[in-house]
Amino acid sequence: xxxxxxxxxxxxxxxxxxxxxxxxxxxxxxxxxxxxxxxxxxxxxxxxxxxxxxxxxxxxxxxxxxxxxxxxxxxxxxxxxxxxxxxxxxxxxxxxxxxxxxxxxxxxxxxxxxxxxxxxxxxxxxxxxxxxxxxxxxxxxxxxxxxxxxxxxxxxxxxxxxxxxxxxxxxxxxxxxxxxxxxxxxxxxxxxxxxxxxxxxxxxxxxxxxxxxxxxxxxxxxxxxxxxxxxxxxxxxxxxxxxxxxxxxxxxxxxxxxxxxxxxxxxxxxxxxxxxxxxxxxxxxxxxxxxxxxxxxxxxxxxxxxxxxxxxxxxxxxxxxxxxxxxxxxxxxxxxxxxxxxxxxxxxxxxxxxxxxxxxxxxxxxxxxxxxxxxxxxxxxxxxxxxxxxxxxxxxxxxxxxxxxxxxxxxxxxxxxxxxxxxxxxxxxxxxxxxxxxxxxxxxxx
Numbered sequence: 001x002x003x004x005x006x007x008x009x010x011x012x013x014x015x016x017x018x019x020x021x022x023x024x025x026x027x028x029x030x031x032x033x034x035x036x037x038x039x040x041x042x043x044x045x046x047x048x049x050x051x052x053x054x055x056x057x058x059x060x061x062x063x064x065x066x067x068x069x070x071x072x073x074x075x076x077x078x079x080x081x082x083x084x085x086x087x088x089x090x091x092x093x094x095x096x097x098x099x100x101x102x103x104x105x106x107x108x109x110x111x112x113x114x115x116x117x118x119x120x121x122x123x124x125x126x127x128x129x130x131x132x133x134x135x136x137x138x139x140x141x142x143x144x145x146x147x148x149x150x151x152x153x154x155x156x157x158x159x160x161x162x163x164x165x166x167x168x169x170x171x172x173x174x175x176x177x178x179x180x181x182x183x184x185x186x187x188x189x190x191x192x193x194x195x196x197x198x199x200x201x202x203x204x205x206x207x208x209x210x211x212x213x214x215x216x217x218x219x220x221x222x223x224x225x226x227x228x229x230x231x232x233x234x235x236x237x238x239x240x241x242x243x244x245x246x247x248x249x250x251x252x253x254x255x256x257x258x259x260x261x262x263x264x265x266x267x268x269x270x271x272x273x274x275x276x277x278x279x280x281x282x283x284x285x286x287x288x289x290x291x292x293x294x295x296x297x298x299x300x301x302x303x304x305x306x307x308x309x310x311x312x313x314x315x316x317x318x319x320x321x322x323x324x325x326x327x328x329x330x331x332x333x334x335x336x337x338x339x340x341x342x343x344x345x346x347x348x349x350x351x352x353x354x355x356x357x358x359x360x361x362x363x364x365x366x367x368x369x370x371x372x373x374x375x376x377x378x379x380x381x382x383x384x385x386x387x388x389x390x391x392x393x394x395x396x397x398x399x400x401x402x403x404x405x406x407x408x409x410x411x412x413x414x415x416x417x418x419x420x421x422x423x424x425x426x427x428x429x430x431x432x433x434x435x436x437x438x439x440x441x442x443x444x445x446x
Contacts (some may be wrong), residue, residue, distance in 0.1 A: 015197070016134035020143070022192045023130045024150040026086050026185045030123040031154030032162070032178055033097045033116055034062070038245050039163035039264065040171075042253070047171060048106040052384070056376030058113050059246045060369050065117035067365040073122050074358025075213055078351060081195040082130045085122050087186060092119025094182030101175030124151070125357045128341060132353055133196040141342050145282030148338050152274045155244060159267040163260075220356040224414060225347025228407040229356070230363040233340035235400025236299050237364030239307070239393050240333030242371045244270060247390075255386040256317055266327045273331020281335040285342055292339050293408055297401075299336030302329050304397055311387045337364050346415055367396050 037044060037058055045055050076085050096116025103109035124147070131143035166174045220226050243251075244267060252263035284291045306329040310318050340360045348356040371392055378389035 019192065019194055020127075020131055020134055022185075022188050023082065023086060023127045024147050026090055026189060027123045027127050027147060028150040028154040028157075029178075029181045029185050030089065030093050030120045031151040032157050032181065033093050034066075034120050035155050035158040035244055036097070036162055036175065036178060037062075037113070038267070039158055039249060040166055040174075041246055041249055042260075043166065043171065044109075047104075048109060050106055052379040053376040054106065056246060056372050058110065060372045060376075061110060062113045062117035062120075063245075063365050063369040063372065065114050066121040067362050067369060069118055069121035070125065070358035070361045070365070071217060071355065072358075073125050074355035075216060076122075077126050077129045077354035078216065079212075082126045082133070083189060083193045083195050086126045086189050086193065089119045089122030089126065090182055090186040090189060092116070092122070094119070094179050094186065097175055097182060098179040101172050101179060125354055125361060128357050129354045130193075130195075132345075132350060141285040142282045144338050144341050145278045145285075145335060148334055149275055149278045152271055152278065152334065155274070156268065156271045159244070159264060159271055163264050167260075216352060216355045217359075220344075220348055220352055220359055223344070223347040223356070224407050224411045226344045226356045226359055228404065228411045229340035229342075229344035229347075229360040231340075231400050231403040231407065232296050232343060232363070233337045233360050234363030234367045235397055235404060236296060236303075236333055236339070237337035238333075238367035238371050238396060239303050240270060240274070240330040241364065241368045242375070242393075243267075243330055245368065246372060247375050251386050251390070252323070254384065256323065266323060269324065269327040270330045273328045274334045275331075277332045278335040278338070281338070285339065289342075292342055293412075296336060296339050296404065299332045300397060300401055300404075303333060304394065306330070307390065307393055311390055340364075343411060347411070363400075367400070371396060 041055060044058065045051070048054075073085065093116050096112050096114070096119060099112035100109055100116065103112055127147045127150075128144060131147060135143050162174060162178070165177070169177075242248075248267055248270070249260070249263050252258045252266060253260060256263075258266075281295060284295065306326045310322055310326050313319075313322060340363065341357060344356045344360045345353065374392040375389040378392065379386070382388050
């Protein structure tokens, strides 16, 4: 069933699309910066004279900073508004990418990726909050998946355009060029972005202090829907994220014997599949809210099955068709993780959605960080045995699936109770606005 409009819903429309489009463009550029190392991992190892563990440290630190910033960013968005947080994020990821372009030492480059991760962390939660302020609640799943599609487009820029530019123009011009894109979107945010529509001013935060922070985090965490959203994000996102962020290209080139061009094509396939799944999932969930859990478990099961088939294939190297299947399935990981926000959204009031989104977003990036580290350590320990290293994904999938199954029934029960209460309150409001029976309704005097 499609949800109807709720009292106080923002109107949406062209102005909303323009403002939201600016926000999602910032997210697109942030994802270009985030995933640029995914096509440059081999070049980075040669430039900084490092091995697999040190190479994975780039992405681990970046993801660690990203995950660690999610709750602070959620609190910032709830208290300061979207525009200020997005502008700060654009400044930081632009500076980080510029410094990474000019780095010649491992330590300097590592610090640059940390600054980049800090700025990147401020984008997605801000865009989700922007969508919830400008579009009706019933558009929530489509808005969230639409924002994710912009991220996929950023990934596509990295896998298609950036990899070619890197091998023709070189390291410094390539990364400096992407940093210029960050400066461009910063100007757009300053000129065009507005936190909320006219006439839909959110309830002001009276006091932002330690007590407020503790209350926001505690209230959001207390909701089973928030925790279910976090574990959904944890279990679905990390496999595809790690593949695109760092270890997909080395796995395909060094373990599967593919050329860089062919490996880049498979990475592009992951991104394209991501776009298709995102549109399909968004439509399904917007029309049938009950599809969230079957889609979540379906993504987890399909991902586990695809990796099991690839890693267990006899003879060392997998057939191309199986690698294609793997990449298509990995394309569902990003859209699957967005379902986590659809579990958290109805469980939290609008003034707490930024904080709840930050908690959800921690899930997948924590799992990604652990997997990046595990693969790097296992590669060094086993002499670059990618099959052993990638087997670490099954451990995290098992942990996450147990938590999803544990929380799903309680979350569903509380959602049903909230819907029933909302309907009763809506009926009472409509009766109150109609006035006493037999008397015409008059608007209140000024």
